Amino acid sequence: MKDLQHLYYFESLLTEANNELVRQAQAQGGLALGYTCYHMPEVLLNLGKCFSVRLRAPRTGSMELATYYMSNATCEYARALLERGLEGGYKFLDALAGVDCCECMNRSMENMQLLKIEGTEKKSFFWSNIDVPCSDDEGCVAHFAEQLGRKVLKPLHESYGIDISEEAIREAVKEHNEVCRLITEIGNFRKLDNPTITGHEFHILTLISYTCPKHLIIDKLRETLEELKTREPDKKKNFRVKVVLIGSEIDDPELVSLIEDSGALVVADRYCYGSFPGRQELILSDDEPVLTQICRQYLQSSLCVRLCATHKVQKRLDYAAQLKDEYHADGIIYEQIKFCTYWSYERAFASHIIQNEYNIPTLSVDRPYMSRSSGQLRTRVQAFVESIEIKKIKAKKAGEVK
Numbered sequence: 001m002k003d004l005q006h007l008y009y010f011e012s013l014l015t016e017a018n019n020e021l022v023r024q025a026q027a028q029g030g031l032a033l034g035y036t037c038y039h040m041p042e043v044l045l046n047l048g049k050c051f052s053v054r055l056r057a058p059r060t061g062s063m064e065l066a067t068y069y070m071s072n073a074t075c076e077y078a079r080a081l082l083e084r085g086l087e088g089g090y091k092f093l094d095a096l097a098g099v100d101c102c103e104c105m106n107r108s109m110e111n112m113q114l115l116k117i118e119g120t121e122k123k124s125f126f127w128s129n130i131d132v133p134c135s136d137d138e139g140c141v142a143h144f145a146e147q148l149g150r151k152v153l154k155p156l157h158e159s160y161g162i163d164i165s166e167e168a169i170r171e172a173v174k175e176h177n178e179v180c181r182l183i184t185e186i187g188n189f190r191k192l193d194n195p196t197i198t199g200h201e202f203h204i205l206t207l208i209s210y211t212c213p214k215h216l217i218i219d220k221l222r223e224t225l226e227e228l229k230t231r232e233p234d235k236k237k238n239f240r241v242k243v244v245l246i247g248s249e250i251d252d253p254e255l256v257s258l259i260e261d262s263g264a265l266v267v268a269d270r271y272c273y274g275s276f277p278g279r280q281e282l283i284l285s286d287d288e289p290v291l292t293q294i295c296r297q298y299l300q301s302s303l304c305v306r307l308c309a310t311h312k313v314q315k316r317l318d319y320a321a322q323l324k325d326e327y328h329a330d331g332i333i334y335e336q337i338k339f340c341t342y343w344s345y346e347r348a349f350a351s352h353i354i355q356n357e358y359n360i361p362t363l364s365v366d367r368p369y370m371s372r373s374s375g376q377l378r379t380r381v382q383a384f385v386e387s388i389e390i391k392k393i394k395a396k397k398a399g400e401v402k
Contacts, residue, residue, distance in 0.1 A: 001234055004227055006220045007201060010208045014253070015058055017084065017211070018092040025051055025213040031094040031160055036081065036109075038278055039099045039132040041298050043176040044152055044291075046214065047169065048162045053093070054210040054273070056251040057084040060370050069111045070104070075339050076369035077249045078108035085117035093118060095159070097152055099130045101306055102341055124159040128152050135309035136299035144295040153291075169290045173282050179214050182221040183279040186228060190267040191327055194233040199245070199266025200257045206275050207251060239265035241388045244323045246270040246350075247335035248343045254372035259333065262381035267327040270303065270320065271335070277301040305346040317350060321358050330388050331361035333381070338366050361388050 013019040022032055033045040036055050045052035057080035065086045066079035084090065096118070098109040109129060118125045128151040133140030156162040183206060189196045205224065208217055240263035245256070249272040256266050270276045280301060284293050299307075303316050320332055334351040336343035344366070351364035363384040371377055 001196065001231060004197075004201060004224055004231075006224055007204060010204050010217075010220075011253070013212060014056075014204065014207055017053065017056055017058070017089055019212065021212040021216045022051075022053060022092065025216060026092065030213060031162075032092055034090060034093040034096040035098070036105065037099045037101050037132075038272065038302065038304065039101060039298065040097045040130060040152075041148065041294055042210070043172050043282065043294065044148060044169070045097060046172045046175065047156065047164060050094075050156065050160070050162060051213040051215075052210075053212075054251075055081055055084075055090065056207075056211065057081050057089070057369075058252070060084070066108075066111075070107050073339055074107065075102070075104035075337055075341075077337050077340075078102075078104035080369050082108045082111055085112045086115065088117070090117055091119045094122065094124070095126050095128070095155070097128045097130070099132050101132060101304075104339070104341070126155045126159050128155060132306070133299065134307055135312065136296070136302070136307070138296075140299055141292060141296045144299060145289075145291050148295065149291060166290050169294070170284065173284060173290070173294070175214055175218075177281040179209050179218060179221065180279045180281045182218070182225055183209055183275055184281075186221075186225050187275055187279075189228050192233070193328070194237055195265065195267060196228055196231045196233045198260060199269065200253050200260055203250070203253045203256045203266075203269065203274075206269070206279065207253065207273060209279070210273060239263060240385050241265070241330040242267045242328060244268040244270060244320065244327065244329045244332045245274075245335065246320055246332060247347065248272055248337050248340050249369075250274065250335070252370060252372065254370075255367070258372060258374070258378055259381050262378050263385040264331075264333070264381055267329055268323040270323055272304075276319075276323065277303055305342040316346075317353055317358070320350070320354055321360060324360055330392075331363065331384065333363045333365070333384070335364075336366050337369055361391065 026032055029049055031050045032053050033050050034053050034055050042052040060080045063079045063083045066083035070079050113127050130147045130151055133143055153164040157164045187202060243264045243266055245266045251273045259266055282294060282297055284290055324332055332354055334347045336347045347364055351362045354360050355362040365380055367377055
């Protein structure tokens, strides 16, 4: 297929957290607010002159310093962020909004704060750590809203004079929703029999929407959508099967590229830093405070394995099967970063249930944070692709499919 006009530029922006557009926005007076998790509603970090930056640690190599503080039996994502912070990679931030999501991330954030990775010159810099409920009933919504109001909105107003009124939040929601609409429309091209966008390309676009000031990328996202409306796919399909990719943090497009180079086109991304959830619009009414509505929608839409209520567990299983059907996938890949407490449990039982009760071909893998050179992972994906192809051949011979 013809290369997308802005793709290489977008890809270059992902090589560092303090990228060109972040620097441009700060030079224009903007405030960079870092965050790490879906449960920190990014729309609240885009009020007024603020813009959200979801933290990554691209091109991570050694994690010796972080391992010293956290041990080598902790999540590599959390360690990679700490290592980058200790290297000075997050000194550009004006605040860091974390969430109490798991013990590894808590230790990472705690060490960053104690070691003052933001430097000593920013007197208005503040840290916040939100206690996220484990379900989505109205009591949880009220608790979530109180936490965000007290630990995020109030410090923004007191430290930087940011307008946190209902009108200001609704204005931020408008911009957020436009980005979500664009990403969703672009993602819909993955439903085609021969998609006109790869999973690797889509992941780059999604990551850009998390890590760059939205007002500086929205025009290029619009242009990319228009390109895709007329983009011609390769006449011969360059994939053998389609898969849904589900799991923990994937902020490295090279992992998706590895999977696709092995013959499996990623057509839906149900993982942290993906578009399900994360790139769905926020629908507001005039009936109740906007913060309450935002909190309710984030908790209800969340598919995080931290939410352990029975109905949330069932929703994750059903949603995986729904994505498989909606995007015409042949199977599902469950992945996790090594030593992830929550996903090590979810991956084991969910992949078993999806395979045996939903009758969907499933591959279950754990991986390092940086997986681009993992020969073992490549081999396993290739074997999974071949197993799906063999199953299709057998079904065709038995007359089960045309």
